[in-house]
Amino acid sequence: MTPVDDTLTPITRQRLMPAGSWNWHIPTPFSQGWRVGDTVFVGGQLSADEDGNVVGEGDIEVQTRNVFEAVTRVLESGGATWRDVVKLNTYYCCNETGAAVREFWEKMTRIRLQYLPTPGPAGTAVRVAGLMYDGFLIEVEAIAVVGSGDAITTT
Template sequence: MTQLADAPGPAERQRLMPRGSWDWHIPTPFSQGWRVDNLLFVGGQLSADEHGNVLGEGDIEVQTRNVFDAVTRVLAEGGATWRDVVKMNTYYVCEEKGDAVREFWEKMTQVRLQYLPTPGPAGTAVRVAGLMYDGFLIEVEAIAVIGSGSITATS
């Protein structure tokens, strides 16, 4: 097999496990995030204490703030900020109907907007029947390109 002269070497990989983040109650190999060269992948973050217990049960505003704080910690551990986030997926549990769904969404979004820069990342939000355990209302994962925060939007 021929190797190209300009082929890059192996990627630099760093496991991200910020102090104070929740951990599985059973041994698992999962990580809070990974930095691979200038890419940072934040695994799904929940509103949980260090032992995985739900914080802010029934309160989407409290849980959203806790989740975004957890994402912030993983980003910081890898040398990134919210300005570097280029993709964000949000999964949320809302059993309400009609106007109550809109009110739930607005409460969640008002907190999210306190963290997201303008322009914000590409985003997806998926309403789900449930998350890992009962009581969790929101889970967020993100991808960041470290050093991309100075890019401006074109119209």
């Protein structure tokens, strides 16, 4: 049996539920985010009002800005900023083809770049058939490490 090390400080956990964020229309235990030690986990943010209704239906630019503002609120409630974000996952719905897909992507990315510092986080973008409800075009989740904003870059 391994002895317990009583000298270790327990890691603190803080539930992040900033004002103005949407909530489920049915009771659930889900959270907008969590701060665990110096790490902030932002749950999937949608372009929704406080009642969960779609904001900016059919408009990827409006939805992207709204989603990134929601991520910002969760980050700030955990003591982080966009400079602290180390991982960004984006899920987006685009049922177009050809040049229309590129146009959709460019509109979304122009808004995203207004929030992301240089150098930016590690990122993943996944094109999906649908999100939680019809009308949502983008969902974003992030991981940040508080105080890591001054990145060391290598070439």
